């Protein structure tokens with residue numbers, strides 16, 4: 001009788017720590033053996049000396065999140081995970097967003113209904129806390145953390161989401177006591193409002209002016225304030241979608257003081273700049289996201305941060321709004337002031353190829369760093385390790401046979417999201433996933449989807465590793 005369901009032969013297995021030649025034996029969806037000349041399997045797959053990496057974990061993506069103003073996200077829990085899988089991602093962690101006046105549990109139940117029967121890969125939820133009432137802080141969050149929702153995102157900006165400092169401290173205190181990771185969207189809201197009004201008064205309302213309405217100083221101040229509150233409460237935090245050299249400097253400063261400051265960045269801050277927002281006509285709206293893409297100096301600062309360990313997580317912040325659609329970027333017409341343009345860019349499918357190509361293949365980061373940023377660290381920081389995030393006996397067989405030399409020119413028609421554009425149109429990348437396994441089953445093979453809707457399992461997250469140290 002076959003010892004394994006599947007053996008992937010002649011792999012060059014890559015983890016955050018090691019690169020080694022091995023066969024990978026899989027039984028019951030789990031890696032059960034690593035070694036040479038493993039015994040027979042019902043299915044043999046020849047990796048032919050190619051890299052086999054842990055499946056990517058995209059720990060920051062927005063699917064089917066209700067928006068204000070009759071604006072709709074392009075991707076739901078079917079199309080988002082399908083797109084993710086085509087890009088080599090095997091776990092997504094989108095958000096369950098509490099609305100003002102809503103209980104967090106009602107939000108969680110709502111998002112479970114939205115996701116039911118849809119994801120083709122495994123998924124967990126972060127909670128967005130927008131209304132931290134006494135009941136939320138004292139009763140709901142401790143219970144939900146124990147049930148597998150052990151990370152929250154909080155916002156310093158956006159009218160319907162933002163928390164004041166007193167509220168932020170209250171959430172941080174719960175995280176400290178109960179063992180949760182708080183992700184912070186760090187931008188100074190009042191400064192953005194004032195700058196936006198000034199720009200509007202001057203008639204500067206085209207999409208391009210989204211960038212000067214949220215300059216580096218706005219993010220720098222929010223980042224510093226978040227770090228200060230983390231120090232005061234004595235709890236780790238994770239700064240999400242860090243875009244700018246100034247913010248990197250603040251994070252480095254906090255880390256240098258010995259504070260447990262973690263940080264995430266995203267592809268848009270490596271390959272886009274504010275110049276993209278200056279595209280002709282309304283096209284700049286395609287690149288409107290917050291924080292905005294910056295300049296070449298910030299891109300370089302982020303690369304240095306990725307190389308030197310300032311950053312721990314590389315996510316997409318996939319928040320796709322169709323460009324040519326009445327519920328998307330053009331919701332308020334093509335003359336709409338920038339403040340009416342929905343914030344967000346798609347990127348769940350292109351995240352790994354862009355980092356692999358621009359990072360590994362161009363010699364800016366090594367393979368181990370790539371795996372750490374895209375799989376192992378998010379698994380540890382969000383309580384999914386050791387089930388997810390590495391290649392190890394006992395871990396889920398979420399694996400990607402990577403074609404490191406495949407040249408792809410990114411065009412929207414090659415992607416599988418529900419969005420009508422990609423901000424990376426015409427970008428050439430080298431390196432693309434060839435075969436993607438989720439718990440030992442092939443979900444994507446050479447661009448062909450083999451998974452069924454609902455095949456993905458909901459994952460309950462443990463307490464994050466830094467909260468157990």
Ligand code: DUC
Nearest residue numbers: 185289290319343344
């Ligand atoms: N900014 C966010 O904070 N979330 C979604 C997308 C964006 O641009």
Ligand code: ZN
Nearest residue numbers: 185240241290
């Ligand atoms: Zn955000």
Ligand code: ZN
Nearest residue numbers: 060062317319
């Ligand atoms: Zn986001």
